[in-house]
Amino acid sequence: xxxxxxxxxxxxxxxxxxxxxxxxxxxxxxxxxxxxxxxxxxxxxxxxxxxxxxxxxxxxxxxxxxxxxxxxxxxxxxxxxxxxxxxxxxxxxxxxxxxxxxxxxxxxxxxxxxxxxxxxxxxxxxxxxxxxxxxxxxxxxxxxxxxxxxxxxxxxxxxxxxxxxxxxxxxxxxxxxxxxxxxxxxxxxxxxxxxxxxxxxxxxxxxxxxxxxxxxxxxxxxxxxxxxxxxxxxxxxxxxxxxxxxx
Ligand code: BGC
Numbered sequence: 001x002x003x004x005x006x007x008x009x010x011x012x013x014x015x016x017x018x019x020x021x022x023x024x025x026x027x028x029x030x031x032x033x034x035x036x037x038x039x040x041x042x043x044x045x046x047x048x049x050x051x052x053x054x055x056x057x058x059x060x061x062x063x064x065x066x067x068x069x070x071x072x073x074x075x076x077x078x079x080x081x082x083x084x085x086x087x088x089x090x091x092x093x094x095x096x097x098x099x100x101x102x103x104x105x106x107x108x109x110x111x112x113x114x115x116x117x118x119x120x121x122x123x124x125x126x127x128x129x130x131x132x133x134x135x136x137x138x139x140x141x142x143x144x145x146x147x148x149x150x151x152x153x154x155x156x157x158x159x160x161x162x163x164x165x166x167x168x169x170x171x172x173x174x175x176x177x178x179x180x181x182x183x184x185x186x187x188x189x190x191x192x193x194x195x196x197x198x199x200x201x202x203x204x205x206x207x208x209x210x211x212x213x214x215x216x217x218x219x220x221x222x223x224x225x226x227x228x229x230x231x232x233x234x235x236x237x238x239x240x241x242x243x244x245x246x247x
Contacts, residue, residue, distance in 0.1 A: 002026060003242045004054055004098075006062040007234030008043065010034060010078045010133025010169070015050040016060075016232070018239035023116035025232065027054060030211060040086050040162035041159035044095040052095040060098045061242030062109035063234045064088055065134060067150055070247045071102040078134050078214040089247075101242035106130045107147050108237030109227060110138025115240055118202045119143070127151070127198045128227070130205035130234075131185075135163040137194075145246060154191060162188050168207045178210070182217025189220045198222050204233045 005017040011034055017027040030053050035042035051060070066083060067074040071090070076083035089100040103111075110128030113119040119126045119140065128138035137154030138145065152163035164170065166184040176184075193200060201220075203211050204227040211226045216226055227233040241247070 001242060002058070003087045003239040004051070004056045004058065004060045005235035005237075005240060005242075006047065006060060006237035007108065008034070008062060008064050008079075009105070009234070010065060013043070013046045013050065015054065015236055016235050017054060017056070018236050020239050020243045023112060023229065023236050023240075025235070028072060029232065030054070031234070039082050040080075040091055043079070044091050045058075047092050047228060048095045051098060055059065056098065058098060060092070060096070060100050060238065061108070061238035062088070062100055062102045063238040063241075064102050065105045065136065067148065068102065068104055071100075083222070099126070101238075101245060101247060103238060103241035103247055104136065104138070104148055105234050106136025106204065106243055107138040107145055107246075109136070109143060109233035110140055110163065110202070111240045112229050112233040112237035113202045113204070113227050114140050114143050114145075117233065118225045119200060122200050124199035125196060126200045126202065127192065127196065128202045128204050128233075131168045131203060131207035132168075132205035133167065133169045135167050135188075136205070145170060147246065151192065154188075154195075156187070156191070162191070168205065179211040179217060182214030185214060186218045186220075189218055193220050193222065196199060200225070202227050207243035208233070
């Protein structure tokens with residue numbers, strides 16, 4: 001079954017047609033820069049453009065980078081504050097005429113990896129952590145998703161959240177070396193270890209390609225690996241969420 005998968009990110013909105021039986025992209029990937037400001041109307045225009053680019057009529061799965069519940073945005077987060085309370089799937093359906101399943105972007109990346117990638121057939125607690133503009137999380141037990149966790153929002157000190165300390169965007173903003181950034185991530189992964197005792201953490205998002213640059217700073221008692229589908233995990237998992245109607 002083919003489904004259009006879309007991944008809305010802080011810097012780019014990416015789409016491709018996915019064979020949901022194999023996880024393979026059956027089209028090239030198309031990327032539109034995320035509009036600034038990323039208001040609901042501006043993002044909906046990009047979603048329309050992507051649907052038109054692929055001339056798509058059918059189901060669409062969309063990974064979305066904010067806290068959400070059953071397709072409703074709970075906080076605009078790194079996009080724009082006017083997203084608060086917006087029913088995202090209904091907005092995108094109105095813009096395109098297609099049925100949308102909207103899922104958290106890190107849950108989508110995790111779905112791709114537990115189905116086809118690094119988390120496939122791994123028993124126990126598997127967590128996807130996406131490192132990009134923000135920090136996203138996807139929590140799985142024996143391959144089953146517990147949706148909408150927000151472990152990038154764990155507190156590290158004085159009410160500050162880990163996302164503002166250890167996201168890839170913070171590495172760039174503060175011009176951190178990979179060694180310094182790795183030390184921050186080590187603190188974060190140790191916090192996750194204490195709270196959740198993971199069996200495996202899979203790194204997704206833009207930083208999935210950079211794991212080798214900071215891995216030697218990490219000292220935890222579970223393996224940390226890169227997403228096998230790297231930056232495409234979000235698109236593939238969004239299509240899988242639409243197939244399974246996971247929100
Ligand atoms: C949001 C998460 C999202 C993550 C990665 C965070 O700011 O709260 O929902 O998964 O960024 O995009």
